[in-house]
Amino acid sequence: MRPGYVLAALSALVALAWIRRETADEATMIDRAEAALRALFPSPVDDLTTSPEGLELIAGFEGLRLTPYRLGDGGWTLGRGRYFPDSGPPPPARIDLATADQWFAEDVADKGERWVRAYVTTLVTQAQFDALVSLAFNLSPRSFRTIAAEVNAGRDPEAAALRYVRAGTNLERGLRRRRAAELAMYRSGSETLA
Numbered sequence: 001m002r003p004g005y006v007l008a009a010l011s012a013l014v015a016l017a018w019i020r021r022e023t024a025d026e027a028t029m030i031d032r033a034e035a036a037l038r039a040l041f042p043s044p045v046d047d048l049t050t051s052p053e054g055l056e057l058i059a060g061f062e063g064l065r066l067t068p069y070r071l072g073d074g075g076w077t078l079g080r081g082r083y084f085p086d087s088g089p090p091p092p093a094r095i096d097l098a099t100a101d102q103w104f105a106e107d108v109a110d111k112g113e114r115w116v117r118a119y120v121t122t123l124v125t126q127a128q129f130d131a132l133v134s135l136a137f138n139l140s141p142r143s144f145r146t147i148a149a150e151v152n153a154g155r156d157p158e159a160a161a162l163r164y165v166r167a168g169t170n171l172e173r174g175l176r177r178r179r180a181a182e183l184a185m186y187r188s189g190s191e192t193l194a
Helices: 003-022 026-040 052-062 097-119 126-138 141-152 172-188
Strands: 065-070 076-079 082-084
Touching: 052 097, 052 126, 052 172, 076 097, 082 097, 097 126, 097 141, 126 141, 126 172
Parallel strands: none
Antiparallel strands: 065 076, 076 082
């Protein structure tokens, strides 16, 4: 290991210990730790944000619901994909369009862009970033990590993405359509990196 990396890794550990000592709230601690690590080890996608085309793709598949909608596999969704697990507080009975738009912007940043930045370590185009944000938005971080591993290895993420279509359920058809659109967007950006 090169000396610069060792020093950076030690600095990161010291920063994490300090953040933990100063922060009681786990979510805040994680956010501060991620920020510290990004400062030491910037990601090739740190400067990208989801384009209008990427937002349109996600919003189109999420739809818009101003009253809670029961999901087939448990939990509720409201707005444009805001998820409320059965184990958490119940969703509000109704929201307005401004709240749906605000939640969508927050969720794209927190559920999509955040996980792409955390797990994608290779250069991607805008279209590829948008497609990956859509995948991350729709999956758990653990599931998205398998897709990011394919991207980081320079492989097409189709096989990994198609693992998450809930085969044999009432959700499969819609998820296959979504994955096809995400993969088409991802591939549309492939030529510009060559």
